[in-house]
Amino acid sequence: MPGTPPMRFVYLGPEGTFTEAALRTIPAAEHGLRTPARSVPEALEAVRAGDADAALVPLENSVGGAIPVTLDELVTGSPLVITREVVIPVEFVLAARALTPLGEIRSIAAHPQASAQCRSWLLANVPDAVVVDVLSNATAAISAAAGEHDAALCAPIGVPRNGLTVLADKVADHADAVTRFALLTRPGPPAEPTGDDVTSLALSIRRDQVGALLAVLTELAVRGINLSRIESRPTGEQLGTYVFFLDCTGHVAEPRLGEALQGLRRICAEVRFLGSYARHRLTPEAPVASPRGLSNSDFADSAAWLAQIRAGDLA
Numbered sequence: 001m002p003g004t005p006p007m008r009f010v011y012l013g014p015e016g017t018f019t020e021a022a023l024r025t026i027p028a029a030e031h032g033l034r035t036p037a038r039s040v041p042e043a044l045e046a047v048r049a050g051d052a053d054a055a056l057v058p059l060e061n062s063v064g065g066a067i068p069v070t071l072d073e074l075v076t077g078s079p080l081v082i083t084r085e086v087v088i089p090v091e092f093v094l095a096a097r098a099l100t101p102l103g104e105i106r107s108i109a110a111h112p113q114a115s116a117q118c119r120s121w122l123l124a125n126v127p128d129a130v131v132v133d134v135l136s137n138a139t140a141a142i143s144a145a146a147g148e149h150d151a152a153l154c155a156p157i158g159v160p161r162n163g164l165t166v167l168a169d170k171v172a173d174h175a176d177a178v179t180r181f182a183l184l185t186r187p188g189p190p191a192e193p194t195g196d197d198v199t200s201l202a203l204s205i206r207r208d209q210v211g212a213l214l215a216v217l218t219e220l221a222v223r224g225i226n227l228s229r230i231e232s233r234p235t236g237e238q239l240g241t242y243v244f245f246l247d248c249t250g251h252v253a254e255p256r257l258g259e260a261l262q263g264l265r266r267i268c269a270e271v272r273f274l275g276s277y278a279r280h281r282l283t284p285e286a287p288v289a290s291p292r293g294l295s296n297s298d299f300a301d302s303a304a305w306l307a308q309i310r311a312g313d314l315a
Contacts, residue, residue, distance in 0.1 A: 007028050007032040007053045007054065008033045008035070008051070009028075009029045009033065009035070009054050009055070009056065010036070010046045010052040010054075010055045011023045011034065012036070012037060012040055012043055012056070012057050013036020013136075013138070014136055014139070015036055015161070016137065016141055016142075016154070016155065016157050016158035016161050016162070017136055017137050017138050017155055018058075018090060018137065019056060019058060020034070020036070020157060021155060021156075021157045022086045022179070022181045023181075025086055026056075026084070029056070037055070039069075040058075043055040043057055044057065044077070044080060048078050053185065054183050055080075055184050056086070058070060058181050059181060060179070060180050061090065061113075061117075061177070061178070061180070062176070062177050062178045062179070062180075063116075063117050063173075064113055064116065070182070071202075071231065074202060074272075075233075075272060079272065079273075080184040080186065080274075081184065081185060081186075081187050081188070081190075081273070081275035082182045082200055082275035083183055083185050083190075083275060083277055084183040084277055084278070084280075085182055085183070085198065085277060085280045086183065086280055087178050087179070087181075087280045087281075088178060088179060088181075089176075089177065089282070090117065090177045091169070091172055091177075092114055092117070092118055092137075092153050092154065092155065092171040093153075093154060093155075093156050093159060093166050093169045093171060094108070094126075094151055094166070094167045094168040094169075095144060095151060095152050095154060095158075095159050095167060096150060096164060096167055097145060097163070097164060097165065098165055100151065100165075100167060102125055102167065103128075105126050105128075105151050105167075106128065106130065107130050107150050107151075108122070108126065108129050108131050108150065108151045109141075109151070109153070110133070110134065110152065110154075111134060111137050111153075114137055114140070115131045115133070115153060117172055117173060118153060118171050118172055121171050121172065121173055122153075125168065126151075131153075138154070138158055140153055141158030141164060142162060144162070145162035151167060156169070178282065190251070190275065190276040191277065192253070193253050193276075196278065196281075197250060197279060198228070198276070198277060198279050199247070199248045199251060199257060199273075200246070200247050200248075200274035201245070201248070201261075201264070202243055202244070202246075202272040203216065203243070203244050203268045203272070204235070204241075204243055204269040205267075205268055205269060213244070216244070216267065219260050219263035219264055219267070220248060223257070223294060224293075224294025225248050225249060225257060226248065226249040227246060227247070228247045228248065228249060229245070229247035230245070230246050230247075232244050232245070251276045252276040255299040255300055
């Protein structure tokens with residue numbers, strides 16, 4: 001639309017990281033304004049304060065698991081919702097200022113998570129090199145370009161920006177490693193269901209309720225809702241108090257998931273809706289079919305049947 005200003009995106013920086021690479025897969029972000037933030041809290045606060053329209057932050061890694069700071073930030077402060085997920089392969093490169101035999105490398109700059117995901121590869125290919133921890137993948141590339149270290153373990157996006165030469169690509173102990181990112185905005189109506197959606201929730205259970213977690217799972221199971229992820233984080237208040245993060249298949253607009261949310265609201269101390277959004281699949285894959293009697297059409301049919309009874313129409 002003519003005259004419409006570009007969207008403002010903030011992301012976990014600095015520039016040249018996997019987060020920036022993930023953000024640039026979103027068309028609106030590729031043509032919008034992109035600003036790196038120093039931390040996840042800073043990125044999310046920019047959205048809450050209205051200084052940015054959306055923030056992209058890492059949510060979980062298939063090797064390292066959930067990103068604790070992101071989960072913690074999702075349940076503090078004013079609500080934000082996930083409107084999109086981005087999943088990208090995590091393949092590091094070993095790069096240097098000039099083509100260098102691996103046997104001559106003595107120091108490698110790397111973010112601790114990067115070196116952890118490539119530990120076996122590093123031991124097998126550069127056993128004599130000392131890995132030096134740095135603050136980010138981008139910092140690793142910058143330090144190698146400056147000659148502070150012989151090489152860097154970094155994201156591919158950092159190579160051309162720093163004039164580096166790739167010594168080895170697809171560096172990883174787990175070839176299929178991926179990282180999942182969440183695009184967060186201020187609350188608004190969710191996008192329409194796509195038929196392959198995820199709904200994310202954060203909930204607290206009552207400590208004095210026996211079998212509270214089982215009751216939560218039952219609300220989902222009896223409606224045929226698959227729980228694709230459950231994660232717990234301490235609240236910081238006292239030992240034994242946790243917030244549970246759930247990813248469920250389905251969309252809040254669908255009757256069965258709506259019923260489940262109502263049930264969770266009744267039995268939980270608190271439920272925070274974190275968004276319903278399309279699942280991002282790296283390869284085409286059909287959604288898992290619901291068990292017989294637990295599909296959306298089954299729920300719609302049973303609701304219509306009940307409405308007939310209440311209306312006295314038993315024909």
